[in-house]
Amino acid sequence: MARIVILTGAGISAESGIRTFRAADGLWEEHRVEDVATPEAFERDPALVHRFYNMRRRQLLSEGVQPNDAHRALARLERELPGQVLVVTQNIDDLHERGGSSDVIHMHGELLTSRCLACGLAVETRGDVDGSTACPVCGVAGRLRPNVVWFGEVPLQMDRIQEELAGCELFAAIGTSGNVYPAAGFVHFADSMGARTVELNLEPSRSLFSEVREGPATRTVPEWVE
Numbered sequence: 001m002a003r004i005v006i007l008t009g010a011g012i013s014a015e016s017g018i019r020t021f022r023a024a025d026g027l028w029e030e031h032r033v034e035d036v037a038t039p040e041a042f043e044r045d046p047a048l049v050h051r052f053y054n055m056r057r058r059q060l061l062s063e064g065v066q067p068n069d070a071h072r073a074l075a076r077l078e079r080e081l082p083g084q085v086l087v088v089t090q091n092i093d094d095l096h097e098r099g100g101s102s103d104v105i106h107m108h109g110e111l112l113t114s115r116c117l118a119c120g121l122a123v124e125t126r127g128d129v130d131g132s133t134a135c136p137v138c139g140v141a142g143r144l145r146p147n148v149v150w151f152g153e154v155p156l157q158m159d160r161i162q163e164e165l166a167g168c169e170l171f172a173a174i175g176t177s178g179n180v181y182p183a184a185g186f187v188h189f190a191d192s193m194g195a196r197t198v199e200l201n202l203e204p205s206r207s208l209f210s211e212v213r214e215g216p217a218t219r220t221v222p223e224w225v226e
């Protein structure tokens, strides 16, 4: 069990060039994330939803998008305290792994895999997907969906997350607005189980944290880790 559980959100990747969801510029082609990140949206207009994730996958794989000092600082913390640091990320990018973290839970899924609705397997996806793309495992065409957790779906590895939150000494939330549950409720749960809680955010969420450090993640996270 980890002594330190760290929840990260879009804010930790913002300085790597990935847009957050709820900032003033958070709209994509005039759609709010709540309108494209649902099973109903995918049923209604799969081409639109594929376009959204294809655009984000291309951006993530572009040369300009690299892990930043905040991702690297968390990896350093894990190296210094082996087995005691767990990162639970809401992000679907792979910047924690590229930054050097190894114990990472992607509770909202991963952009670089798709799930085949015919065979049920998750398959690596680095190129564009559309309504006719065939599954590389079972060969069935047109049944791939982004391997991400949409509104109304159950986030991944919740049993382990709950266990780790119940047993941790310190819970930190970095760059997340606290708008989306169940992640938004982790601070209350960890606090009720006796953990110290700290928020690192550009614009703090006004949730109940015992400590708040305000500023960009590339400054606050390395300072906090030192």
Ligand code: BJW
Pocket: 008, 009, 010, 011, 012, 014, 015, 020, 021, 022, 023, 026, 033, 037, 090, 091, 092, 108, 148, 149, 150, 151, 152, 153, 154, 155, 158, 174, 175, 176, 177, 178, 179, 180, 181, 182, 200, 201, 202, 203, 204, 205, 215, 216, 217, 218
């Ligand atoms: C910086 C920075 C810098 C910027 N440095 N910081 C009514 C009440 C309560 C709950 C519900 C309700 N109605 C429905 C629900 C449930 C629903 C929900 O929460 N809805 C809300 C809208 C109210 N939740 C769900 O449906 C979830 N499932 C669920 O609850 O299942 C039931 C269940 C749970 C548990 C056990 C069993 C059953 C699923 C939620 C899925 C969310 N999916 C998305 C999209 C998919 C992934 C993707 O495409 O990327 O996940 S939505 C989107 O929001 C994405 C993100 O992971 C998620 C969180 O966003 P995040 O990371 O907080 O980003 P922002 O943009 O909001 O904030 C950025 C922050 O960074 C800001 O604070 C900035 O200040 C900061 N910042 N620059 C530091 N440089």
